[in-house]
Amino acid sequence: MKKEIRIQESGLSVSIRVRDDGVTELADFTAAGVLSGGMDEAENEEIYHPIIELQVTGKSTRGMHAYKHNQSSASLELRYIDHSMEERTNGKELVIRLKTDDEVYASYHMRFFQGVPVVQVWTELENKGKEDVGIEYVSSFIYQKISGNGELPYYDKTDIYTPRNSWDCEAQWKKDDIRDLNLSLMPVTGFNTPGFGINRYCYGSSSSWSSCEYLPMGFAQDKETGETYCFEIENSGQWLAEYGSDLGSRLYLALSGPTESENGWWKNLKAGTAFTTVPAAFGVVKGDISEAAAALTLYRRMIRRPNTDDEKLNVVFNDYMNCLMGDPTDERERMIIDKASEMGCEYYCMDCGWYDKGYWWDRVGEWMECQERFPNGMKAVCDYAKSKNMVMGLWLEIEVMGTACELAAKLPDNWFICRHGKRHIDNKRYLLDFRNPEVRKYCMDVVDRLVRDYGVGYFKVDYNVTMGYGSDIDSDSCADAILEHYRCLYQWYEEVFRKHPELVIENCGSGGQRMDYGMLKLLSLQSTSDQTDYISNSYIAANVASAVTPEQAGMWVYPYEDEDEHVIYNMVNGLLLRPYISGMVWKLSDQSMNLMQEGISLYKKIRTDIKDAVPFFPLGFSSIKDKVLAYGVRKEDIVYLSVFTPGTDEALIPLAFGKQIEDVSVIYPESVRCEYGVSEDGLRVHMPQEKAARLFKIILKADKTPADC
Numbered sequence: 236m237k238k239e240i241r242i243q244e245s246g247l248s249v250s251i252r253v254r255d256d257g258v259t260e261l262a263d264f265t266a267a268g269v270l271s272g273g274m275d276e277a278e279n280e281e282i283y284h285p286i287i288e289l290q291v292t293g294k295s296t297r298g299m300h301a302y303k304h305n306q307s308s309a310s311l312e313l314r315y316i317d318h319s320m321e322e323r324t325n326g327k328e329l330v331i332r333l334k335t336d337d338e339v340y341a342s343y344h345m346r347f348f349q350g351v352p353v354v355q356v357w358t359e360l361e362n363k364g365k366e367d368v369g370i371e372y373v374s375s376f377i378y379q380k381i382s383g384n385g386e387l388p389y390y391d392k393t394d395i396y397t398p399r400n401s402w403d404c405e406a407q408w409k410k411d412d413i414r415d416l417n418l419s420l421m422p423v424t425g426f427n428t429p430g431f432g433i434n435r436y437c438y439g440s441s442s443s444w445s446s447c448e449y450l451p452m453g454f455a456q457d458k459e460t461g462e463t464y465c466f467e468i469e470n471s472g473q474w475l476a477e478y479g480s481d482l483g484s485r486l487y488l489a490l491s492g493p494t495e496s497e498n499g500w501w502k503n504l505k506a507g508t509a510f511t512t513v514p515a516a517f518g519v520v521k522g523d524i525s526e527a528a529a530a531l532t533l534y535r536r537m538i539r540r541p542n543t544d545d546e547k548l549n550v551v552f553n554d555y556m557n558c559l560m561g562d563p564t565d566e567r568e569r570m571i572i573d574k575a576s577e578m579g580c581e582y583y584c585m586d587c588g589w590y591d592k593g594y595w596w597d598r599v600g601e602w603m604e605c606q607e608r609f610p611n612g613m614k615a616v617c618d619y620a621k622s623k624n625m626v627m628g629l630w631l632e633i634e635v636m637g638t639a640c641e642l643a644a645k646l647p648d649n650w651f652i653c654r655h656g657k658r659h660i661d662n663k664r665y666l667l668d669f670r671n672p673e674v675r676k677y678c679m680d681v682v683d684r685l686v687r688d689y690g691v692g693y694f695k696v697d698y699n700v701t702m703g704y705g706s707d708i709d710s711d712s713c714a715d716a717i718l719e720h721y722r723c724l725y726q727w728y729e730e731v732f733r734k735h736p737e738l739v740i741e742n743c744g745s746g747g748q749r750m751d752y753g754m755l756k757l758l759s760l761q762s763t764s765d766q767t768d769y770i771s772n773s774y775i776a777a778n779v780a781s782a783v784t785p786e787q788a789g790m791w792v793y794p795y796e797d798e799d800e801h802v803i804y805n806m807v808n809g810l811l812l813r814p815y816i817s818g819m820v821w822k823l824s825d826q827s828m829n830l831m832q833e834g835i836s837l838y839k840k841i842r843t844d845i846k847d848a849v850p851f852f853p854l855g856f857s858s859i860k861d862k863v864l865a866y867g868v869r870k871e872d873i874v875y876l877s878v879f880t881p882g883t884d885e886a887l888i889p890l891a892f893g894k895q896i897e898d899v900s901v902i903y904p905e906s907v908r909c910e911y912g913v914s915e916d917g918l919r920v921h922m923p924q925e926k927a928a929r930l931f932k933i934i935l936k937a938d939k940t941p942a943d944c
Contacts, residue, residue, distance in 0.1 A: 240318060243267065244327065246352035247519065249345075251286065251331070257314030259333060259343075260284045264378050266352065266462050266521040272384040284379040284481070285310040286331070286343055287358055288489060292369030292501075301433040302496060303479045304372050304489050305379070313341050325349050325537055338364030339504070353465065353518030353534035361509040370502040371495040375468065375515035379487035381478070385459040389486040390419035392459040395478065396524065396856070397438060398450035398782065403766040405747035406450065406778040408856035413478075413486070420484055435479035441498060442701045443666075443717055444744060445471045445751040450782050454527050455488070462519050465527040466490060469538075470513035471724075471753040472717040473498045490515040493714040499704060500714035513718075513753070524856070528781045529849035535752060535784050540732065544739045544759040548786050548842040550579065550835055551628070551741075552816045553695065555586035557767055557793040561595070563588050565609050568616045574820040576623035577828065579835040582693050582739070583620040584628030589613060597663035600636030600643055602681050617689045628693030628739075629685060633678050634724070635664040635700060650674050652706040652720075654713065661700035668706060669723040670716065678727065679734075686735055695762070698744040721753060728757045741789060747775075750782055760787045760813050769793070769805045770926060773879045776808040777857040777864040780850035785812050785868055786842070792834070793818035794827065800927050802827045803904050806834035807877050807928035810903060811845060811868050814838060830904055837903050837930075844870050853888050853917075863888075874933035875902075876918070884925045889917040895935045903930040 238253035239262075250263040250271070260283070263271045290296075291309040300306035313333040321328045326348040333341045342359040356376040362368050382389035393413040400406060413419065416436040438449045445451050451474050452467035466488065468474040473493035481487050492513035493500035504510055516534055520526045539545070552575035559567055563585055575583050591598045592607040604613040617627040636643040636651075643651075643665055650673065652659045652666040659666060667674045685691045702720075705713030732738065742749065742758040746765035755761055763779045766772045772791060779788050790809040794802045795818050802823070809815065816835070823831070848868035853876070857864045862882030868875050880886050890896070890913075899913055909929050910921040920929065 238315070240329075242320075242329065242347070244347040245350055247347070247354070253315045258283055258311055259286045259313070259315045259331060261286045261378055263380065264517070264519060265384060266519045269384055269460055269462055269521060272386070283311055284485070284487075285313065286377070287313055287333070287341055288372065288374040288377050289313065289341075289370070290372035290495070292371055299433050301435070303433065303435045304374070304477060304491070304494065304496075305377065305479060305481060305487055307372070309335070312336065337366070337368075338362070339368055348534060348537045351518075351533045351537060352520050352530050353516050355514050355516050355534075355538065357512050357514045359509060359511045360504060362504045362506050365506055367506060368504040370504050370510065372491065373510075373512055375490050375492065375512040376466070376517050377487060377489040378517065379481055379485050381455055381464060381486040381488050382457040382462075383485060384462065385457065387459045388420070388484055390414055392457055393486065394456040394458060395436065396454035396456070398452055400446045400448060400450050400747065400750070402745055402748060403764055403771070404859070405446075405750070405764050405775050406782050407774070407859065408778060408781070410856075416478075418478060418480055418486070420480060432480040435477055437475060437477040439475035439497060440473050442703055443472050443720075444698075444701050444748040445474065445753070446744075447701070447748050451476070451751050452531070452782065454524055456524070461521055463523055463527040464488070464517070464519045465531050466515065466517045467531065467752060468492070468513060468515050469752040469756065470718075471721045471749055471751050473500065473714055474513065490517070493718055498714040499712055500718070501712040502715055503711045524781075525851035529851065532780070532784050532849045535755070538752065539756045542739075542759055543737065545786055546846060548813060548846055549581045549626070549739070550814060550816065550838065551582040551584055551693070551789075552578070552580040552625075553584040553586055554817065555630075556765075556791050556815070556817045557795045557819055558817045559586070561586060561588040563608060565611055565616055569619055571820065572616075572620050572623055572625070575816065576625060578816060578820075578831045579839070580816055581625060582628055583625040584630065584693055584695050585616070586630040586695065587697070589629065597637035597639040599632055599664070600640035602631065602685065614689055617691070621690060626692040627690055628695060629689070629691050630695045630697060631681075632697045632699060633681065634667050634669070634698055636667065638663045638665060649708055652702040652716070653708050654703070654706060659703055659706070661703070664700045666700065666702045668708070668716070669720050669727060670709070675723065675727050679730065682731055683734070686738065692737065693739045693741070695741040695743055696758075698749055725753065725757060732757070747779075755783065755787060760789050762789045762815075763812075764791070766791070767793075769801070769808065770881050773804070773808050773864055773881060773928065774857055774859050774861075776812060776877070777866040777879065778852070780812065780866065780868070781852070781856065785848065785850055786846045788812040789815045791815050791817060794823065794831070795819045797822050797824050797827050799826065799830065799907050800924060802830045803907060804879070804926065804928040806830065807879065807903065807930050810834060810838055810841075810930050811866060811875055811877050833905065834903055841875060844868075844873055844875070848875070853890060872935040872937050874935065876931040876933060877928065878918075878920050878931065879928045880920075880922050881926055884922045884927065886920040886922070887917055888920070890933075892935060893917060896933055897936050898934040900932050901929050902932045
């Protein structure tokens with residue numbers, strides 16, 4: 236049966252090998268133009284690298300593995316049946332069909348996108364046998380030849396980039412030599428040691444905040460061949476990214492949703508039923524992290540729901556951050572609406588607090604306006620915003636009800652996440668279970684009513700609490716309830732957009748604690764942080780386009796001091812992302828308001844470029860210890876570059892495309908200048924003070940291509 240499937244698509248060279256016994260392996264996944272290399276153990280009967288890792292209750296592992304997920308005997312029982320390459324919108328889809336002797340069928344999907352060196356991968360399992368099968372782990376994707384090209388072994392040349400994430404400090408990357416992660420192989424001489432490590436390096440999510448500790452993505456770089464691998468896991472709950480060594484001195488990467496070992500996940504695949512893994516993305520480029528981030532950006536644009544907001548990039552004013560902070564009233568809202576309109580904002584979002592007169596945190600859930608806050612009715616405020624030519628928005632935390640919400644006390648427990656006969660409570664909130672169709676109907680009725688009665692065209696949907704490790708009501712495992720909750724939530728959003736196709740929904744989870752493309756393939760934009768300090772915010776702004784496309788990355792622009800450089804720095808934070816305007820606008824002088832108006836007007840001119848541009852990081856990813864930050868986007872022969880100096884007044888930004896530069900100019904602000912010049916070393920900037928920022932526009936010679944950047 237020996238067979239090889241070779242695919243050359245969109246800058247990728249993929250080879251899939253079917254061995255004589257039907258075991259199917261992903262043999263190579265390489266950037267086009269890079270020669271495949273490394274050891275080939277295809278004929279070694281003891282060494283297998285199956286294309287799907289499957290752990291089944293009652294089945295053995297096939298060797299020492301410790302906590303790793305790459306040594307299950309059930310994986311080798313999946314044998315090749317056939318495959319097909321099918322045409323899809325914007326690309327093709329490879330489907331490989333396999334089965335076990337006890338009638339478990341698997342369909343392995345790898346979708347290619349035209350012009351994008353990143354694929355989307357997932358697996359479907361179907362039990363056509365007579366007995367139930369317990370699933371403990373199944374990979375969305377596994378590749379067991381990371382840094383497998385060139386002459387050097389992986390442990391002498393691989394850097395791993397880990398995307399650390401936390402509340403108010405999102406998208407903070409750490410680079411490690413793989414030897415510092417204890418994944419190198421030490422020389423062995425005795426026959427008892429098999430020549431591979433049993434430890435691993437992994438990170439993931441343990442509950443319903445997908446990015447509470449880490450972003451669901453990563454990079455790995457082969458310093459010898461110049462290849463950079465990129466990946467993401469498209470799930471809003473639990474997930475796992477795992478690196479480890481295997482027989483034959485290989486480095487593998489396994490991507491999955493929840494697992495039994497880490498999350499207590501278990502799925503009873505009953506006879507006649509099917510299960511689909513969460514999607515994962517994987518790609519490789521010949522280039523650095525900027526090239527890899529650019530590839531992921533193009534991929535993310537391919538998979539997300541087409542919507543007019545991500546084409547128009549509307550400017551949103553939100554009244555929360557360093558502004559009303561959840562204490563709206565009729566009088567205050569009208570005053571802020573006037574300021575937002577004067578600055579040129581196009582959407583106005585009233586944030587939390589509009590539904591209760593006092594301590595509203597534990598009373599959310601009914602979503603009725605508070606008469607004490609709005610004696611003339613909240614619709615009058617909404618109509619006032621619309622009279623200023625802004626679309627009205629409201630804050631919702633649709634997946635929760637407060638413990639003091641009167642409605643929550645009247646509802647049955649099966650509306651909520653429960654364990655051990657009790658409702659799960661997180662910080663005075665119950666969590667709704669979207670597996671229940673009555674919950675979905677209630678939430679749809681809320682959305683329909685707010686759209687109908689108030690003319691709402693924008694929702695900021697927040698998610699400030701988590702459901703622990705899930706629910707034991709009607710689930711094979713608590714973790715499986717989280718997975719199914721999210722799948723039902725995604726379907727609910729799809730229904731919302733079918734009913735209200737022009738509705739814009741922002742994804743927020745205490746800022747960036749649920750920042751993933753399970754959500755962002757559906758929702759227009761992402762709240763990237765709850766950070767309130769504008770300098771600290773720049774450390775997020777300089778990195779966050781690695782996690783989210785620039786046009787979906789909502790970045791606060793919230794001046795709270797009436798001082799030129801303060802206002803400018805705030806504006807530069809957001810200009811190459813999606814600026815969320817806020818702040819203590821009542822404190823701003825005419826000069827500061829002019830700077831805000833200038834920044835918003837400039838954004839409206841360059842946003843047509845931003846929505847098609849790809850990010851780059853000329854200094855690498857920023858660290859909170861850095862005194863200089865730089866982040867840019869590029870589109871053909873146009874480059875926009877943000878430069879921040881939080882710890883100095885001078886900066887030198889290396890530019891790989893330096894010899895191609897035709898012109899450099901500061902485009903924001905126009906009036907408050909800085910000194911700058913281009914040399915062989917890069918762009919040298921002298922700011923008027925420490926803690927300053929500027930936005931540059933760089934024009935490249937027209938005969939050069941974006942790849943030259």
